[in-house]
Amino acid sequence: MNAFVEVEDVSLRYKAQTGNESTLAVEHLNLQVNQGDFIAVVGPSGCGKSTLMKLATGLHFPTSGAVRLDGKQVDGPVSIAGMAFQNPVMLPWRLTRDNVLLPMEVVNPHRQKIRRSRATYRQQADELLASVGLDGAGGQYPWQLSGGMQQRASLCRALIHDPQLLMLDEPFAALDAFTREELWCVIRDLHLQKQFTTILVTHDLREAVFLADTVYVMSARPGRIIVSRTVPIPRPRPIEVTYEKEFSDLTQELRGHIAEARS
Amino acid sequence: MNHTKSNGIQVDWVKLSPWLCTIGLFLFWEIVVRLFGIPYYILPAPSHIAYAIYEFWDALWWNSIQTLWTTLAGFGLAIVFGLLLGLFIGWDKRIYAGLYPLMIGFNSIPKIAVVPILVLWFGAGWLPAVLTAFLISFFPIVVNVATGLATIEPEMEDVLRALGAKKLDIMTKVGIPRSLPYFFGALKVAITLAFIGSVLSETIAANSGIGHMMLTAQANFEVPLVFACLIALAVEGIGMYALMAGLEQRMTGWAHRSGFNR
Numbered sequence: 173m174n175a176f177v178e179v180e181d182v183s184l185r186y187k188a189q190t191g192n193e194s195t196l197a198v199e200h201l202n203l204q205v206n207q208g209d210f211i212a213v214v215g216p217s218g219c220g221k222s223t224l225m226k227l228a229t230g231l232h233f234p235t236s237g238a239v240r241l242d243g244k245q246v247d248g249p250v251s252i253a254g255m256a257f258q259n260p261v262m263l264p265w266r267l268t269r270d271n272v273l274l275p276m277e278v279v280n281p282h283r284q285k286i287r288r289s290r291a292t293y294r295q296q297a298d299e300l301l302a303s304v305g306l307d308g309a310g311g312q313y314p315w316q317l318s319g320g321m322q323q324r325a326s327l328c329r330a331l332i333h334d335p336q337l338l339m340l341d342e343p344f345a346a347l348d349a350f351t352r353e354e355l356w357c358v359i360r361d362l363h364l365q366k367q368f369t370t371i372l373v374t375h376d377l378r379e380a381v382f383l384a385d386t387v388y389v390m391s392a393r394p395g396r397i398i399v400s401r402t403v404p405i406p407r408p409r410p411i412e413v414t415y416e417k418e419f420s421d422l423t424q425e426l427r428g429h430i431a432e433a434r435s
Numbered sequence: 436m437n438h439t440k441s442n443g444i445q446v447d448w449v450k451l452s453p454w455l456c457t458i459g460l461f462l463f464w465e466i467v468v469r470l471f472g473i474p475y476y477i478l479p480a481p482s483h484i485a486y487a488i489y490e491f492w493d494a495l496w497w498n499s500i501q502t503l504w505t506t507l508a509g510f511g512l513a514i515v516f517g518l519l520l521g522l523f524i525g526w527d528k529r530i531y532a533g534l535y536p537l538m539i540g541f542n543s544i545p546k547i548a549v550v551p552i553l554v555l556w557f558g559a560g561w562l563p564a565v566l567t568a569f570l571i572s573f574f575p576i577v578v579n580v581a582t583g584l585a586t587i588e589p590e591m592e593d594v595l596r597a598l599g600a601k602k603l604d605i606m607t608k609v610g611i612p613r614s615l616p617y618f619f620g621a622l623k624v625a626i627t628l629a630f631i632g633s634v635l636s637e638t639i640a641a642n643s644g645i646g647h648m649m650l651t652a653q654a655n656f657e658v659p660l661v662f663a664c665l666i667a668l669a670v671e672g673i674g675m676y677a678l679m680a681g682l683e684q685r686m687t688g689w690a691h692r693s694g695f696n697r
């Protein structure tokens with residue numbers, strides 16, 4: 173059986189902007205993610221992690237090599253993916269609920285349906301918001317919510333169209349430690365419930381080990397995978413595992429790999 | 436104090452203060468003129484100016500309408516063309532990068548230098564006034580609309596593009612609503628500029644309008660009338676600005692409440 177996401181010997185060179193040279197962001201990048209898996213990608217800053225996300229969602233195309241999603245070559249935007257970033261980027265003139273519904277106004281077949289049955293869609297958005305602990309926030313504006321609440325709403329926006337692939341690019345980096353751990357559990361439960369394939373890019377090794385089946389370490393630029401480490405701790409994991417020895421040994425080991433990659 | 440409070444009548448000093456200050460200014464002016472016996476052909480007292488307003492009411496009114504009309508015509512043109520050009524420039528980062536410096540360059544030309552050319556082309560009258568108002572108020576609208584469109588957060592664009600959104604989707608759902616506060620903010624600036632433009636042109640080459648009337652009064656040495664014209668201009672300018680500020684407040688309240696663009 174083929175993997176759900178296949179990145180095969182991919183290189184990507186960003187075209188030179190005025191004044192600077194072209195950048196080889198990733199080279200000989202190989203990655204396979206099976207359907208329903210949760211993987212994490214860690215690596216030194218600037219090694220091409222965000223580039224990997226853009227390759228997998230069809231926002232950029234490889235200079236050489238191939239990216240396949242669900243057996244099909246990625247040659248344009250893939251509407252089966254949802255994305256969330258460090259910056260929740262909500263539209264301040266829309267209610268939180270209508271922000272969550274934004275993808276529905278774009279992807280088929282919803283973009284036709286939503287005009288006729290807005291009320292049903294609103295209810296769906298409110299239910300999704302409630303499932304991440306945002307009961308009643310749908311009727312508020314995003315700027316009335318705290319940073320952590322906005323990030324939850326941004327997760328809902330990424331998931332509203334039931335994507336098969338969820339892309340998270342350092343989604344919790346700007347949050348305080350408590351909120352971050354709360355959101356780890358939110359993601360864990362959502363993944364358990366909906367089984368979407370997830371690629372999480374993060375700088376937080378504890379986050380990677382807590383959430384992922386497999387953690388990949390990337391080399392410094394041009395980025396490629398240098399270590400792949402499966403996490404043997406059974407899932408779903410309670411937050412208490414983060415205090416166990418097995419867990420901290422794993423994060424230590426990964427920290428060592430990244431230190432090597434940087435030098 | 437306690438008494439008024441229990442009656443529910445509270446003096447709102449913040450709201451009252453601009454009125455008090457204005458009245459205070461005129462009183463101060465009146466007193467200074469009388470105290471030092473300043474002759475009316477140097478600085479007429481407000482009471483003197485008020486009399487001139489009364490005396491020349493019909494002419495003042497007619498010329499004010501004339502100036503208002505040219506200003507609004509130029510302003511209207513500026514809105515239409517400013518919006519269109521702003522949308523065009525902001526549509527694509529490359530167009531924006533190419534044309535933005537050019538816009539800034541054009542904008543830095545003192546518009547007073549253009550009036551003689553306009554008069555040369557169109558003769559004296561209302562047309563150069565309308566065109567000057569248009570030219571001078573056009574740029575803030577273009578630049579602001581284009582900036583609002585061109586500064587969409589890249590993450591927002593990624594989220595939508597990855598879902599297969601077309602450029603038109605991104606513009607109608609994100610770009611245009613996002614540039615509205617910039618647009619209405621620009622209108623406030625533009626109306627003031629349009630007014631300056633039309634009055635400027637009237638004082639150079641026109642046969643009607645407050646600017647022209649002022650020039651005639653000055654030539655006839657009717658100093659109180661010159662000041663009466665000045666007051667008429669101030670009233671008109673403040674009125675139009677207040678209208679635009681109110682419109683901005685109404686249309687883009689979310690931007691103020693959310694601290695957008697600050």
Ligand SMILES: Nc1ncnc2c1ncn2[C@@H]1O[C@H](COP(=O)(O)OP(=O)(O)OP(=O)(O)O)[C@@H](O)[C@H]1O
Binds near residue numbers: 220
């Ligand atoms: N649009 C672009 N144009 C040109 N160069 C780019 C572009 N995007 C990224 N790069 C370059 O490609 C390299 C990899 O960038 P990328 O954003 O993928 O790194 P990253 O691993 O996500 O970094 P970080 O951990 O800091 O987020 C960097 O050197 C960056 O300067």
Ligand SMILES: [Mg+2]
Binds near residue numbers: 221222341
């Ligand atoms: Mg990044």
